[in-house]
Amino acid sequence: MTIPASENSRTVLIRLPKPSASGMITAVAVFILLLLGFMAIFADVISPYDPLRQNLINALQGPSAEHWLGTDDLGRDVLSRLIYGCRIAVIASAEATTIAVLLGVPIGLFIGYRGGWWDWVVMRIVEAIVSVPGIMVAIVIIAILGTGLHRAMIALGILFSTSFLRLARGVVLAEREEVYVRSARVIGTSDRRILLRHILPNIAPPLIVQVTLTVGAVLLSEAGLSFIGLGVQPPDASWGTMLNTAAAFMQLAWFLSIPPGVAIILTVLSVNLLGDVLRDSIGRGIAGDAPQPASAVRVNLPAATAAPEPTAVSRPDDVLRIEGLDVALGGDTGVPIITDLSFGIARGETLGLVGESGSGKTMTGLAILGLMGPALRATKGSIVLNGKDLTSMRQNEIEKVRGNAVAMVFQDPTTSLNPAFTVGSQIAELLRTRKGLSSKDAWKRTVELIDRVGIPRAAERAKAYPHELSGGMAQRIAIARALSCNPSLLIADEPTTALDVTVQQEILDLFRDLQEEYGMAILFVTHDLAVAADICDRIAVMYAGEMVEMAEVNALFAKPRHPYTRGLLHAMPHASDREPPLPTIRGSVPRPGNWPQGCRFSNRCDYKTSACETRIPLVGTSRRVRCIRADELNLGRRP
């Protein structure tokens, strides 16, 4: 995981507060553990008294200048015993963890690599051991070996070796099918060498995490065993035996229980916190360095100078009318995601919203539903559906609109259906809660809907779970669900993208059929112009959060007026011409916050002039374009 220096410094500058908070916790945890180690090593030097020296006259005293933490029932100095307890704690966790690793890892590697009979027998034994409460396993082993620190730690080592065994086995099973291990085997590398050179290094990261988890568990178990008298034996001072003493004198001297308890908690807490940090950092290392969201980078956009733009003539039969919509991340002063968006869709009409990923198409759909997520807000403009403005609605009001007046079909049908319920029950649930149908009627209607979207044996399929259906089938179900409450607007977000090409056509046909029957308006979001050409009446092209062109579908394809639209059309594959290679638009859509000032497409445009550096308004009525050179350029279908 190497980060270029400049990248690193920038990240640090922006994210300063968070790492310092968690960094401080890590530092404190490390400090406590170092302190523990220091006390364990120098216990003889720093403890004020001999931990075993009794002084019955001074028994059970509270904290004083002489005995900072008081004395126990035999007048022994609690602080000194606590310090010697550090030594026992370190020895205990080191011993048990080492035994667990040395026992578990080799056996796990071996059975994972050999597999077969060995693997089966050992794994059944492991299963048997873990099905007995751990403390009972330790108790049985102690019954065999006898009590005392080292014997108890052997018992815990054997107990915890099972988790290392399973971990090592798991890594081997995952790694041995990797190509590099197989090829090493093919060229005749010895098994031992494969295990040592190729597989062992992959165990290190999870092993480190498991070690920290085990150390914490060992400390707690040791204290528990010593507490019930099966671990460290008196008069030796371990935190567990100290608590054993404290338990007997709870009514007389409750303070005795505090120092060893706090010592255990602080130590286990530090080890666990360190383990969390290690796990997180190792997890990140595996996932790769995810790019920072652009949220931290702010750009000062010029105030919307082009403000009162000529909006398209409001058509009376519009189901949906979006007017001057702005969406921003983090409120009014935040990063703009969508700016100045206006369009309308009439009953029975299909409007295509096209553009590359990151142009704001999907966000537009979610904005209509008010489901953009907590960080995003519509800061300006209006979304009027059936004459009602959705942007001013409260949560419970917009919930009534969703599903009833507007419904959405998502890109991936297999993830947009809940895996825990049958598909039929997910549709019937809507009919019951939204339409007030009885369970029986709801189910009947559900089967009808499933039948209507072209699924054979509907009554049977309604009882299927999403994972039992093919992608095309699941998308039909999702469409049936969206239609269940007769919405006047259907938002389809890339509904065919995740499907096979043959299935795509069937789904498009289904949309057309359903629109004819139900007469709803469709907002069809896609990046695929061929699909858009097939199903849409009009197409709106979006780029970097704004609309750059909108036209009736044939007009747009015949004569694009914006260079971006032309680029998209040229990038469309055609069956007729295999060669030359498809032209592409150079570069990629800039992220929100990094949009160029002026025309946002200017840094990728071949026709850029100095005039493009100011904000460009969207002009026109039925046919609209946002390009200052739209009139002079002649952007034919084919150059």
Place this chain on the structure above:
Amino acid sequence: MFRLIFQRLLALVPLLFIVSVLTFSFTSLLPSDPVDLILGDTGTDEQHEMLRERMGLNEPIYLRYLQWLGRAVQGDLGNSFFNSVSVMDAVMQRLPVTLSLTAISALIAIVVGISAGVVAALRPRSWVDRLATLGATFGQAIPNFWFGLILVAIFAVNLRWFPATGFTPITNAPWEWLRSSILPSIALGTASSAAIARQVRSAMVGVLQQDYIRAARAQGLSARRVLFKHALTNAMVPVVAVLSFQITVLLGGALIVEQVFAINGLGTLAIAAVRQQDIPMLQGLVLVMVGLVVIVQLATDIIYGLLNPKARPT
């Protein structure tokens, strides 16, 4: 569903067999000679030899195992070496005590763990989330028996709300049973609440980002319905998978926490058995505990199958 239960039951056979072999062979490794334990220093060599013969100790170990197993499946776990009481009777007498603590603490752990996890997941990085995470981190670091001591000091010795020690059987006085179980169960359940809360939080955060949650909201289902029906059902899948492990941990923890409250449960029996090298008692205790764990596992497997259709055999 019945297939799932049948499959699980079938898988238990080799497990129980191996547990019995392990238990028997390990306890046979105990250093002490049962004959010496029973007769002590008294008795002649002939008497020792006679007892040895009568207990079947001169026979090969596999034969002794088979005899032991044959009696064990009939519910006869032998007699204690120490005081000749039936192991089964002794264990069954203490079992309700330990079971009470385990069950109540499991209930506490599940209720507290799930509520804290859900609340934290709803507002990631908010102060509620930080507080829950902090509490969970501490909860996992606190030794249950120490927490028990502190609870006794505060609520039994000082406030006198609960008895400091002892246990009242539910059949005697249900209210007193609850009063005597509540402190030990809290002490026991805290660490598991913490573990479950962490699990629920991470599962819930993951589920809430899923498409099907957004889709359910897009169809107009209320936030509450989506949260409690659609999200929680899915978030419980990984949680249920670790639940049987947590209950096993609670059962083991009960053995120790019982000592804090001077409760006469399986823990006291186990500790005495270790000290007295009472082989039949240890064997019996392990088998009974495995039996309990297996029942819990079976139950959680069934719940897992109900929650997660993909886990059901087709």
